[in-house]
Amino acid sequence: MSTRATVLEAWANRAVAETVDGRLVAFHFPRRLERPLPGDEILLNERDELDELLPRRNRFGRGDNRGQFRPIAANLDQTLIVIAAEPAPSPDLLHRYLAASRICGIEPIIVLNKTDLPTPSQAPFDELEGLIELGYSVIRTCCTHASGIDGLAERLEGRTSLIAGQSGVGKTSLVNALIPELDRQTGALSQVTGKGRHTTTSARLCHLPEDSGWLVDTPGVWEYGLWQMTPRELLRGFPEFLEASDGCRFRDCSHQHEPGCGVRAAVEAGVIPDFRYRAWLRLLDEQARLSRS
Incomplete structure (x- = not known):
C-alpha cells in the first residue's frame, strides 16, 4: 500500500519527505524516475521507497553555466524575490527573477528588505514604482524593526512560496521572522539527512506557523541566470x-x-x-x- 508524502529536501540521489501523518522519511530514488524536488508530491511504498512522482503544477529553477534549466522546487504558488540597498543587486537580477517566475507560471512578489537603509536612486530601486503600476507586488520589510513582517506573512497564508535572493540581503533573517520555530524543523530534518542544521546548501521546504502554508528556503546567490530559450x-x-x-x-x-x-x-x-x-x-x-x- 502506497503512502502519500511531500518532498522537503533533495540532493544527489537522496531526499527526505514528510508523510501525511507527519513522519520524516529519508529515501534514495532510482534513476528510472525523475529527480524529486522540494514541494513535490510523491508515493512511497511499504518499504519507504519512492514508488511514484505525482504530476506537478510547475517547476521553478535557474540556468547553469551551460544555459541549461536546473529545477529548484515544484508546485509553487509564488516566489518572494528579496532585494536590499546593501548589497545592491545588478541591474538585471530582479528582471531575471521576474521573467523566470512568469515563464514558470508562478506569481512573483518583490520584497524590499532593510528598509531602515536609504533607498538608492538607481536601478532597480528607482523602477519599483513603475513595476507596481504594471501590477507587480512590492512589500517593504525590515527585520531590525519587525516592520512589514506581518503583511508579508499574510501573503503566504495557504500558499506554497519560494524565497530567493542575493547573499547578504537578509533572507535568512526574514525566514527566521516568518518561521519562529525554524530551528526545531531544521534540527529534526538534519537528524534524518545527516547534514548540518545551519547550512542551506540546497532548497528546503519548511512549514509556516500553524500549518498555514509552506516556504521553500533557498541558498543565497551572487547572481541569478536564466536558461537558454527562444x-x-x-x-x-x-x-x-x-x-x-x-x-x-x-x-x-x-x-x-x-x-x-x-x-x-x-x-x-x-x-x-x-x-x-x-x-x-x-x-x-x-x-x-x-x-x-
Whole structure:
C-alpha cells in the first residue's frame, strides 16, 4: 500500500519527505524516475521507497553555466524575490527573477528588505514604482524593526512560496521572522539527512506557523541566470508586452529593429516603461550569448 508524502529536501540521489501523518522519511530514488524536488508530491511504498512522482503544477529553477534549466522546487504558488540597498543587486537580477517566475507560471512578489537603509536612486530601486503600476507586488520589510513582517506573512497564508535572493540581503533573517520555530524543523530534518542544521546548501521546504502554508528556503546567490530559450518563450516573462506584440507586422518579431513593431510603438507611446524595454533588450542579448556558447 502506497503512502502519500511531500518532498522537503533533495540532493544527489537522496531526499527526505514528510508523510501525511507527519513522519520524516529519508529515501534514495532510482534513476528510472525523475529527480524529486522540494514541494513535490510523491508515493512511497511499504518499504519507504519512492514508488511514484505525482504530476506537478510547475517547476521553478535557474540556468547553469551551460544555459541549461536546473529545477529548484515544484508546485509553487509564488516566489518572494528579496532585494536590499546593501548589497545592491545588478541591474538585471530582479528582471531575471521576474521573467523566470512568469515563464514558470508562478506569481512573483518583490520584497524590499532593510528598509531602515536609504533607498538608492538607481536601478532597480528607482523602477519599483513603475513595476507596481504594471501590477507587480512590492512589500517593504525590515527585520531590525519587525516592520512589514506581518503583511508579508499574510501573503503566504495557504500558499506554497519560494524565497530567493542575493547573499547578504537578509533572507535568512526574514525566514527566521516568518518561521519562529525554524530551528526545531531544521534540527529534526538534519537528524534524518545527516547534514548540518545551519547550512542551506540546497532548497528546503519548511512549514509556516500553524500549518498555514509552506516556504521553500533557498541558498543565497551572487547572481541569478536564466536558461537558454527562444525569444517567444522569453516574451512570457514580460506579460506587459503581450498585447502590444499582437500589433507587430512580423510574427517572429524580436522587438529590436523590425519595422512595424507594436512593442516599440508602445514604448514610444509610454504604454510600456522604457526601463522594461531596456531590460528586455539586455536579456535578449544574453540569450544570444547563451545560444553561441
